[in-house]
Amino acid sequence: MIEEIDSMKNLQNEVGRNARLVGRILDRLREKGKLNEGVPLENGGLIKIELNHIANETVKEHFLEIANDNRILAVALNLFHEEQKKENPMPVILVSKDVIMRVKADTLGISSQDYLSDKIxxxxxxxxxxxxxxxxxxxxxxxxxxxxxxxxxxxxxxxxxxxxxxxxxxxxxxxxxxxxxxxxxxxxxxxxxxLYSPESVWDVSPRNVQQRMAMDLLVNDSIPIVTLTGKSGTGKSLLALAWELSKVLDEKVYNKLLIARPIVPMGNDIGYLPGDKEEKLKPWMKPIYDNFEYIFRNRKTDTNIEDVIAGIKNIEIEALTYIRGRSIPKQFIIIDEAQNLTRHEIKTTISRVGESSKIVLLGDPEQIDNPYLDATSNGLTQVVEKFKESKLSGHVTLIKGERSKVAELAAKLL
Structure with a gap:
């Protein structure tokens, strides 16, 4: 609905961006004709802002609340009833990513479909x-x-x-x-x-065949785009971080290593956090520090691991929020929890990669915290499928959990 789009256009997130994009598209179409009468599309369809079937009486019989979703259902139901009176009625299909909306449409006898163009x-x-x-x-x-x-x-x-x-x-x-x-x-x-698969790198050794495959991709500088997927505990982050340290600190193939992850909470958000940017980001980046702590476990030091990382000037740990507009040349980039990114966000992220850089995308498509995504529509899954024919990319799905027997059992049974 136009009013709903208008109410969201000022949001500083993906929803707001999409609302503004829809507004610009409608404005361009307006130049080709009247939207209330219908404007032809290049693919042969017709887009129309419906004004003649907005009465809510028919829907009130089933759903008393006049919410935006129910107003959309009212338009679909009124169109459906009008078409049924014709000799050759056209099908009326409600397309929505909202599962409950599709369920409501089904109870009203209206055909409904999920929006599938962003899914594998x-x-x-x-x-x-x-x-x-x-x-x-x-x-x-x-x-x-x-x-x-x-x-x-x-x-x-x-x-x-x-x-x-x-x-x-x-x-x-x-x-x-x-x-x-x-x-x-x-x-x-x-x-x-x-496969190039050494016994260990930074005291991290491959424990199964898929981890050997992952190491082969991580060490190969001619493959600048690597995706690693798998359930929690399969070693994705640990392997990537170990090779990142080796490539930057030992071999000096890259000038800097950059680790970033999206700020998407699991469960209820804890709200605003006090402190400067580093203090605010610390809870979100704790999983990364845990992996670094494991890698540095055999190197004797009484210093806190966060202070150790802060002391290494060519290691940067950042929230993905701040990556827009950057150009990142000759760096080894790891994007953790990439399954929580939309296709647009992951496109923005990969397009930041500069000359002689390597980017590694990690995540579990079955463990998504973003309410607008699922296993088939998230950005990581899209990259895996769309980049598989490119010589510049490589992918491995890690299968066996190596964190602990408890973690592997939980990943299997839950």
Whole structure:
């Protein structure tokens, strides 16, 4: 509704931005015709601001309160009744992301649909970044002997079209032995290569095959966009932070490391916090400091971990709120809890990446605190699906929890 859009246009958040965007779009369409009569769209549709079917009497019989949602339902119901009187009635469909609105429409006999253009089609088939292929044992032997394996020499993959750049393949013996190999597909050479996976980096060691894959992506500077997803406790943040320290402090490939996360609370918000920016951000950034504390556990120091990090001048921990407008060259960037970002927010974030920088997006699409997002519509899921065909990106879904047996059990059962 126009009044509702107008009431939200001054909000300094994603809702306000969308309200202002809708206003600008309607203003441009107004130049092409009268919105109350309908303006043709480029895709063949027609957009119209409805003024003739706004009576609330029909809806009052079912829902007494005249809320904005019910006023929208009234328009849909009045249009539906008018169409039913015609010889060839057109379908009336209410499209809304509001689940309760769709339920109300169903009780009134109006067809309703979710808004699907911002969702991936099938979350259960979300790209995991790896596949398992059963091959002749001689293929595995050749891979270890030659240090690489041309795709043309894997007959089992001839029928497989969708091998994406930097996708991992777990080769297993088709005869059932324990012989196996893990490789990453190089689109440039059309071949499979060995993983670069050292025993440890900053005392953090890979504990399973997916963590080895993640380390291979993190160490590879020719892959500037990396996404790591997985349930809580699978080691996403720890691996990324360990390699970030190695790349910046040891190898000096990047000038600075930047860690950011969105400010989205789990459960009830604790309200405004006292203090300066650093003091306000400290509760939100505590998970990052916990990981740093684990990494520095074997380095003897009596100093608080937060003071240690503050003393390292090329480490910056920031709220994602402040990233807009920045250009970030030659930095290793980690965005934690990226599943709480919308597609627009994650586009804004990635577009900040400057020359010679690397960005790593971490998160669990099934653990979302943003009330306007779900597993299929959040920005992280969108990046995983839309970037999988790019040679500049790589992805791995981490499966096994490594934090503790309790954490893994909770992730599975709850």
């Amino acid at each position: 089609k099938n979350y259960d088939a979300l790209y995991t970044g790896f596949i398992t292929v059963f091959v002749h044992p001689s293929t595995i032997d050749s891979f270890y002997t030659e240090k690489h394996l041309p795709k043309s020499q894997v007959p089992e993959l001839k029928e497989t079209i969708d091998i994406y750049p930097n996708q991992f393949v777990i080769f297993k013996d088709s005869f059932g032995s324990n012989k196996s190999a893990v490789a990453r597909y190089n689109k440039y050479t059309d071949s499979f290569e060995h």
